[in-house]
Amino acid sequence: MTHVDEDALAEAYNKGLELEKAGQLDEAAEAYRTALALDPSDPGGVSIRLAAMGRAASPERMPEAYVATLFDQHADVFDDILVEQLGYCVPVLLREKARALGLGPFARLLDLGCGTGLTGVAFSDCADHLTGVDLSEQIVEVAYDREVYEDLYVGEAVSFLQEFEEEDGTRSDWDFIAATDVFPYLGAIEPIVRAAANRLTEQGIFAFSTETLPAEVLNGRDYMVGRKQRFAQSDDYLKRVLASEGFDILAMDPITVRMEDGEPVPGHLVVARRRP
Missing domain, CATH: 1.25.40 (Serine Threonine Protein Phosphatase 5, Tetratricopeptide repeat)
Structure with a gap:
């Protein structure tokens, strides 16, 4: 070392x-x-x-x-910062969109980048088994205290999808994979979309949020780091990668992801279904 x-x-x-x-x-x-x-x-x-x-x-x-x-560093005050100060409500928006699309209930739901468990709470009424995974050990401890997940793991989202096995060595698949507020930390999305497709049941759902920037700022790029030091992806890039990995887009709605410095941060709420 x-x-x-x-x-x-x-x-x-x-x-x-x-x-x-x-x-x-x-x-x-x-x-x-x-x-x-x-x-x-x-x-x-x-x-x-x-x-x-x-x-x-x-x-x-x-x-x-x-x-x-x-x-x-922010685990203890994470919810206060995200919800109260930044107006973050993507998990609730996703739950409402799933309901509007007639999706669920789900046998097994995987919450990638689960944070303190806000998406787990939002979907606790329509998932029999909830699994959460996050890179931050302290954040996972906060999520554990919510008592909404059957299983919680510390790990990186893409690696978890690629490598996770149950303790007895059997493979786990899910019929709903959520990734709220994960894509702004990833940039290139091919690895996570491909890995999610590989871990979903037939016609399983992959739902996630993104941040975006005006076309003139992206200037033809698939993704870039914006002034707020998070990644934004272009609409065309999202559509292209989802299609290439076997997904049909059920919804791709423009949303305000959060407020920052008094300004709305634009993004998308995407719900895609794996093709049979």
Whole structure:
């Protein structure tokens, strides 16, 4: 295991933050690149900051170390920040959309990036067995206290779909896979859509939320890191990948994902069915 000089890392990262805040983006980028060289696992998410500043191409996904650190740090106040301050209500919107489409009840529901369990709560009345998985151990502990999941795991969403087996070695499939507020941390969506298709029962449902940006900002790109340091995907990209992996789109509704700095963050609520 490579030793990381934590003091040097903190110094470079904090220098980058100060320079970025002061508007000295080239100098900030230099400091961030130093931090990235010191620890390529990137727990501070400097690769995302570089992309958001326009000083590097968007990576395919956020670093796992960064996402885990981010959510671990906010676990105790996660719901207050997300729901009360940011007006996040995607799990409720998804439950209403499932009802409107006549979907459910579900025998087995998998909640990817379950967070504190908001989607689990929203679907607790229409799923016999709920499984949750999240990268953040502290967040999973909060979800456990909600007592809505039969099973909870700490893990990355795509890896979980690709690798998970029951304790007896048998394979698990689900008839509903939800991924609310996961795609903004992924960028490239082919791996998660392909993995979800492979773990769904025949005509199973994959439902997720995305964030988006105006076409002129995306400028023909499938996805990019926006100014708020989260990924946005284009409509055409979503449709193309879902179709290529054997999904029919049942709904792709424009929604406000959250409020941020007093402004609505636009996105989509997508519900897709695996073809027989």
